[in-house]
Amino acid sequence: MSTFLGFPTRRGAKSLPDGGAPPGTPGTTVGPGWATDVPHPDAPLRWGETFPEAARQALQNTQLRRNLAHATSTIRAKRAAVVGEVPDWEELRDAGSTIKAHVMSDLPQLLEELERNVTARGGVVHWARDAAEANRIVTDLVKATGETEVVKVKSMVTQEIGLNEALAEEGIAAFETDLAELIVQLADDMPSHILVPAIHRNRSEIREIFLERMGDAPPDLTDAPRELAMAARAHLRRKFLSAKVAISGANFAVADTGTLAVVESEGNGRMCLTLPETLITVMGIEKLIPTYQDLEVFMALLPRSSTGERMNPYTSLWTGVTPGDGPQEFHLVLLDNGRSKALADDVGRAALHCIRCSACLNVCPVYERVGGHAYGSVYPGPIGAILTPQLTGSTGRSDPNNSLPYASTLCGACYDVCPVKIDIPTLLVHLRARDVDQDRGRPTAWGAAMKAASFVMAKPGRFELAEKAGGVTRVLGGSTGRITSLPFPGSRWTDARDLPVLPKQSFREWWADEHTASDPETTGDAR
């Protein structure tokens, strides 16, 4: 249910129609051309079904498929062009990667250094173990100002903790000011992309959403992106000029100076960071960089990877409070929420190097087809597939997040574009191994198959016998040479692909015939 103008109250995922409801599904908001995809779940890092189930539904959404294909191909081309013009791109990636690795190993000292420097400049630092604690801190800070409205800069971490819903329960309305976040919020939806949360929407859907939900959209609004953006400008301007409290995330926090950075395009970030009296910034403890000078690396890597620009239009850097300029009250909330747990895994922790550029989403062939909602987390795509399960841990074998590390073909496109060189394919495999190991006590079909295959392949004699037994496939294939239909679970293959029958002669049989026919004793040698 919406409270007013689309501001959401918390809903349980269980009351929803199965995952992403198709347009027009009863029970969701019905507009001529759009419907809420994923209403706000209880757990922003774990909603809905397993990845394969959610993907199955997403794949059937023609509009989504088209929107995603268009958007991801556009941004891929932009990124490739601006990265291509940097002669030392690989050296910058090396620097980004090694700096982040040092941040992880030095994190305790760096956090204390950051705290010291922010405090010295008039900021107040808070620490939150989890989402509930962070939400409590922020809610109390807002209440202390006496305000019932806040403006927000787009922030993944506040999505992660469900801050807007927590504020709403306490009677505080949070207004998202990033255009895409505004679209998502008005539609009572969840983001489907780290950078472009409304990437699953096209212009005509956005027009419908504005007309229905914005309240002050011009009635003659067309679907031209320029007109839509101007409608958002007009809608938000009054909010910006009157807001007393703003909430932001942070792209970087510089330990040696206490400086925070927000990287943005529209100017909504500057509005929120500059005009209100009180600024509350929530950031994950991993978003540190050691020195101010390190900005020369990350500000080179992030915009080109993210929006495909040489530099984003606006970056704001502030350190504590500057008398007479900007908010005179500044709070920084440092959030753990599973990060220290991820840090304890010395392979998996590389996921914490992420600077949230979203380049891996844009190049991922899986993401391109199923979109962000199928991942059931505010962090979708390849990075989400390694970050989400580490942040949440596993609640057991029915945890849908267990399916995330398998949501990849290991094609490696994500690693190629990652500005901090997170070896995502290797991490996916690592997390698969963790999943398998935690489930070892339980017999599964996969486990049995893998154990059997291991047994067979550990000894050549067994493998050869298995090859001969495979002659049975020739029966399945009949005279066509191809198997066109197998019962479940083989049908998962043969629904779309034929399977060849095994040849009459394996390679090793051919080799024995060809190379050792005259002298069986020399099997294994060349002729």
Next chain:
Amino acid sequence: MWSDHSRSMVYSGSDTVWSDHSRLIAEQNPGPARAMPRQALAARRDQTESHRPLPGWSPPVRIALAATCIADAMFPQAPQATVRLLERLGHQVYFPEQQTCCGQMHVNTGYFDEAVPVIRNHVETFAPALDGEWDAIVVPSGSCTGSIRHQQAMVCRRAGQERLGATAEALAAKTYELSELLVDVLGLTDVGAHFPHRVTYHPTCHSLRMIRVGDKPLRLLRAVEGIDLVELPGAESCCGFGGTFALKNSETSTAMLGDKMTNVKSTGAEVLTAGDYSCLMHIGGGLSKLRTGVRTMHLAEILASTQDAPTFEPARSDDETEAAR
């Protein structure tokens, strides 16, 4: 770790591990009189995109073939063609029959414990290469080469099998995907093949991004006499196979496969080729299902083809089909 973006060697930390280790092995194992391994290892150490042929090298090189489990059982034409090609070029090919599989399937599905005995078998099978029995190991698969190079040692070490891991790493340094062997080690791009057909090439993900063969397969194909090589649109996109991905996420896999097949069809090619039979099984399975008439052939099959012994079969009688692709 996977290969680095712009370099053909591996990622940061392990980069040095690889180089140092291969030097160590070269020193420990003087190798055969021809000193081929030492040169080959030197070539690996300072790999760049364009390798020069090894100076002073002359055939025959003694090459052990890792046929791969999938090709051994299902697509014997690929290792057969590899043997014929290398023998035609004057080299000695060995097939150590103890071999089964590199363990990739187990590793990529997360069954590390189960992968170890498979890797052990692979390592034991090819260990004689470290004693100079063979000069190089060839694998007609980018994916299996990638697993040998980037996964075997890691999995062994995680299981506490340090020595096995070290040996696996040493063997990996002598292991080449087919196009790497031909171009980097043997210094060839024209292998004297004849293949008068319209062909398009799919650069499989692991060849492209895990071991970074670059344009070596294309250079080999361009030199084939009579070939009509056409570019595949969206070539670098994954076909959706991903090993068990095709089963665990079969519908997403199918969506990716559909786009790949559309691109293949748009080229008008008779033959889709690649350096991996796993991907060819996937795309070929789809092409067969839709009766497109496009056939799949391994890169080795095209390179093995000559005017006298063509590998292209215009049509297969159903009964005689080795493998309907």
Next chain:
Amino acid sequence: MSARDDILARVRAAVINDGAHLGDAVAEQAPVSRGYRTTGEHSPGSAEAIEVLVDRLVDYRALVHRAATTEDLARTVGELLAGARSVVVPPGVPTTWTSGLADGTAVVHDSREDRRTAAELDHVDAVLTASRLAVADTGTIVLDGEDDQGRRAITLVPDLHVCVVRTEDVVHTLPEAVTILAAHPTRPQTWISGPSATSDIELSRVEGVHGPRTLHVILLG
């Protein structure tokens, strides 16, 4: 245990090296790699650096003007703001820069000590400031809140920004800029690369959202 102590304890426990390094820990032992360029081929203020800057600015739809002297600058400012009813100016902008303004253009003063409200600024047509430096490679202008650049609000709320960049302050690369800025890292900074923009609708770029929709850059010198 406080949340602070609890989190720090968890983080300390997590990063203790247990010797079983397979992944990240390997990289942690490696020194930070800084093989990237820290200076560009064009020296600060050179004609080449300025050419690159102009190219980038134009690409991002900023409007670029040249002024060889302060007199040229005053004339250009006057022309650009001919239609403006008011312009806000920070205290450190030389009065000579505003000497060419039309009689109908009111100068609004703002400083940290004497602040205009956001609502007041919303009724001001334009803002005129200097800048700390500019990065040619990325087309970025940096303001650091000093007296000639003013409070962050004044370059944000008015819809038109006339920004003066002294040519000697144009550096080729980002690392050169960060090195200069690192002398005063705690000043409130705004890095500006073209007017505000969004690509949130189908990745289609629309210039001019909440920040000034028009950005004039005058290169002085």
